[in-house]
Amino acid sequence: MHILVCEFVTGGGMPPDTAIPASLAREGNLMLHALLADLLEVPGVEVTVTRDARLPPLASPVRSITITDPRESWSLWEDLARQADGVWPIAPETDGALERFSRTVEVTGRHLLNSRADAVAVASSKAATAALLAAAGLPVVPVWRVRAVVADGPPGNGPWVVKPDDGAGCIDTRLIRDHADWRGWLAEADRSGFVVQPFQPGTPASLSMLCRDGRAWPLTANRQNVSLSGGRFSYGGGIVGGMALSPALTDLAQGVAVALPGLFGCVGVDVIVGPDGPTIIEVNPRLTTSSVGMRRATGLNVAAAVLDLSRDPPIPPPPVTRIEPILLTLEG
Known part of the structure; x- marks a missing residue:
């Protein structure tokens, strides 16, 4: 199986006339390397990636295509998608990037190893997501x-x-x-x-889960390191598996999947855990930074699990039987 992996920040998605922010490049590289490590362990999988010429080349044993002019990235990604069996985009929701990726892959008829474009369109808007989840009776912070x-x-x-x-x-x-x-x-x-x-007081956390057709398989509950300085919030990583996967969090995961049945593969749900339980902040319909520590925390090859879920009929992921909390830092 030939898979195209498109990590937006490091793979040609950033504007050509400004430097790529070091913090974004680091976060993108961490997610990319974690995904490639898992994919390359799956028998019969070959991987193609794109790489921005402003960044050091990849050392992984994959086919890497250098992008020298990011203005041509979208046309190249579409051409490469048509040559692949499956496409795994890692992109932000900002400016519709992830939705555009999803729609591009859907048009090609290739396997989209991420959430469907209709689900991404909703999750890309915090207001639309909150309205949908509230209508479904889920606890969500008003927007x-x-x-x-x-x-x-x-x-x-x-x-x-x-x-x-x-x-x-x-x-x-x-x-x-x-x-x-x-x-x-x-x-x-x-x-x-x-x-x-x-403002919702409590402990910032996230749920990492796999989804398909309105069903969720929660993997870990993660503590988030969110700091406030000068009135500005910043995310510095956290502890993957650093919080118990309580029945309330498991129910929340299932509720989100039912409300957004187009979610597929890796999904993150940001929550605030307070005295009355968890409250949803937003839904990330994609691979998130917590994936970097997922293999060490759970022993699960997440990429292999997503490929199994993409089969017809799908093969559900094995249950996570042990969790070892993994510290994840985005500094330096």
């Missing part, structure tokens, strides 16, 4: 589009969290303490593409 509350401000007196509706990670995520802070933030720039949520 308001900034343009809908810009005149009077969001409900309550704060604090709130603001972020891009299609953002990934903690990019441009800020804490707004009160209405004066809100007005100052609005005056800084165009905020029409942002959303606002009430």
